[in-house]
Amino acid sequence: MIVRLCAATLGLCLLHGAMVQAQDVFDSAQSLGRGINVLGYDPLWSDPAKARFTPELFKVIAAGGFQTVRVNLQAFAHMDAHDRLDPQWLHSLDAVVQQASAAGLKVILDEHDFHPCAQNAETCRSRLLAFWGQVAVRFRDAPGTVLFEALNEPSGKLTVAKWNALLAEVLATIRQSNPQRGVIVGPAKGNYFTALPDLQLPDTDRHLIVTLHYYNPFSFTHQGAPWTRADIRDQHDVHWGDQASRSKLYHEFDVIADWARAHDRPVLLGEFGAYEAAPTADRLAWTIAVVNAAEKRHFAWAYWQFEGSFGAYDLAQGHWNEAIHKALVASDGAWKR
Template identity: 40%
Template sequence: MKKSGLILVILILVSHFKINAQNYNTNEYAFSQNEKLGRGVNIIGYDPIWNDFSKGRMKEKHFKLIKEAGFSNVRVKISPFRFSMDDAYTIDPKFFSTLDWIIKEALKNNLIPIVDFHEHGAMEKDPIGTKPMFLAMWKQIAEHCKDLPNEVLFEIANEPNMKPELWNEIHHEAYKIIRSSNPNRTLIIGTIYGNQINYLKDLELPENDRNIIVAIHYYSPIQFTHQGAPWSTKNKDLSGITWTNTEKEEQDVNRDFDVAQNWSKEHNRPLTLGEFGAYEKADMASRVRWTNYVARQAEARNWSWSYWQFDSDFIVYDIDKDQWNTPIKEALLPIEKKN
């Protein structure tokens, strides 16, 4: 090949790679990633697998079942604080062994895994005190996962329950740490106080980075979704509250979702509904109606979603009985009627 021809090939290749690199940092790419996320479910939140792999409730077959049911993402709840081994917050290698297995099984079944840093309880109690551990652990996780495909997403923190100015400071520091090793990774950043929609207005994101999806959660009306839940102080003694698709009930959901959608359009950022669900103490018919309505309204606005959750509580799958919670599953993934 002549020298001029070689130079031309090199220029074409350089141009191609530049275009590809730029594509990671466009709104189109983030929205495309969000579309691929589609419908999903939260997994392995309270599974003993984290402490002893041999005692894990989640097995290989469950990833296959999730995919075959029609889900396309799994939001993986990680709680690494308890795996700190020293003053430098070095993460115990067994944590990474389990995380690697989860990600491998998800990808093997064409499920997009969201690595969700789920330490909101400890961070809420002491956001400043836990900040060094939070940042040190994200550095390790990001570097450990840096060579994984872009189908693996990072969610910087679940439900950061702290003042907005503090959360904006902390997530920006974590963002810089993650981006240093994962420049093209799609990130998910959520709002404060339970990822509530009303706090979207307070979220400050790096304007020049468009490879970000914004997370919101929805459990409204809380008196319905959390009635009888023992951890919900204001709602643990409530019972018998129904949700029946009344015009007002539907309008309340639409009003909330329109606030989020208007924010999304104004800021040109995709949204994911990272959690929603109604606790078991509500009657099943109401749970089905609410779950179906919320999921369909999210989809109508082109949001991805991840139901809370596969196992433990709010379940869509009963691991002990080895069967789907069919009413909830069909509320999430309606069976299309054939003509």
Template identity: 40%
Template sequence: MAPLFSAPSARRGMNLGNALDAPADAAHALAPRERYLDAIRDAGFDTVRLPVAWSAHAAPTAPYTVRRAFAERVDRAVDAALARGLTTIVNVHHYHELHEDPEAHAERFLALWRQIAPRYADRDPALLHFELLNEPRAALTPERWNVLLARALAVVRESNPDRTVLVGPAEMNDLRALPRLELPDDDHLTATIHYYAPFPFTHQGAHWVEGSAPWLGTSWGADADRGDADRVAAERAAVSDDLAEAAAWAKAHGVPLFLGEFGAYERADLDSRARWTAHVRREAERLGIGWAYWEFGTDFGAFDPATDTWREPLRRALVPDGR
């Protein structure tokens, strides 16, 4: 299959999550420090995805102005990443109100992009990409999202005619929602998906997932004895088949595909996390899909900020050759 990378430079990425998308007082908030960008680049990643909670820092009434101090904080992170040669993806993240009441928040969402897009219009379009919205869901159904994404893309194109824009399907960017995604006719679009299957493995013990406690202890990809060989093969085949399905959709629609998030929560055992991560990464690369791991340094983290070191099993799973 021909490569589907969204750009020659956007192949192996890291999400700097729980930073610009987290409340300032959140226990798990991570400051987007420049040394973290150095660590990402030096480990062999070429891309950083910057989730940004613009809506949490914008006025509730028209013209919905984003607070200057926050916008400048995002500027610093964007420019620091670009200065290191990292392809950088900026999105609108955690706009929960839009998901729950799209009619009430559609104009505010468009107003955010009327501020974001011109702000970065002079940045290199080969290195800075936009992602319209993280994980549309709930009342923002596929039908409603298809209409709104076309309006948002038109806003972006007023100031950024050639910039790569990532668009994912509704239902939280799930690959099985791709058939209901309608992309406008645009030569600079990339489809994006998220992948966290099997969910009882990747989210075992996650405090925000109701009923996840009984999943604790779920392993993945381990051969305890010969009797497990069929199970392990089935686990691997399920992941491979899922990603192949997404790649086939992208090929049929003539668009690049980017795996914007995949990862396993910290309460899974590290060996299983590394095996699963390595398999997802290998299959994505085999299919020509660029990717970004979720996430750098908090509860899914491949990096330990307390020691300023990589969790080596995860680092090797993602960039085994360091290049």
């Protein structure tokens, strides 16, 4: 019997006394550090001339204390009837990866089409496999600082069983051209942490980073958001920050950390944030608490999002939203290896 000894929080895995490839993925996950979500809803993808996000902003993000950008790609809308990606869209993607990399940032290519996948699992399967068949080959020679994320928040018609089956196919597609690239994967049910026990990963693939999204309590983080259900949309002045709510948050992060140790997988907190309608002081307190909880447990993270109603940056004024920005990056980052 092979005896495998792991100290997951250090990314240290020994097999017969020799370092194995799991070391690489723990280092890769840790190096993602502090990240931010970008470009999900920018006109860039349909008409680069109308882009709100300019290449110089990658330098602003790096100078602002972030190490990674999670690029939200809604690529299905840019596929033809044969699931071929629009060449102009691919050209824009090439430019984004080059510009972010030149600014010293790591890049996560996040296939973000969770809405169409939730509505039709079969169409999702066809398009997702076609997407990775094209994008993985295109970036097969990219540096290891470019990572792939299989699919954002699988949910709805993409059930646990269907997602596990599709994920196996996606990984097989990616591994044909990128056998050792870091790939980010998350559980069904919207990347929610309670679905972790249902996530099936190939034991032999030691280049996977598991992602979770955290918006608890939803009644606080999404109060007043017009796209949510009525009972959340119509709420206002929902507060957060008493001892009970803090204890619950830390407990939920402990549950994630316990799973990560038991399964010897690194974790990326791929999204978290509170909508701008939340009471300002409580929104900042919640953000700080999530950052501290993640970093204490050695999880890299990516805030949702750079601009917009959760945004850390004011595009119109050309500066960081100071309070949110400080809440995200004010600590010294001593947690990082």
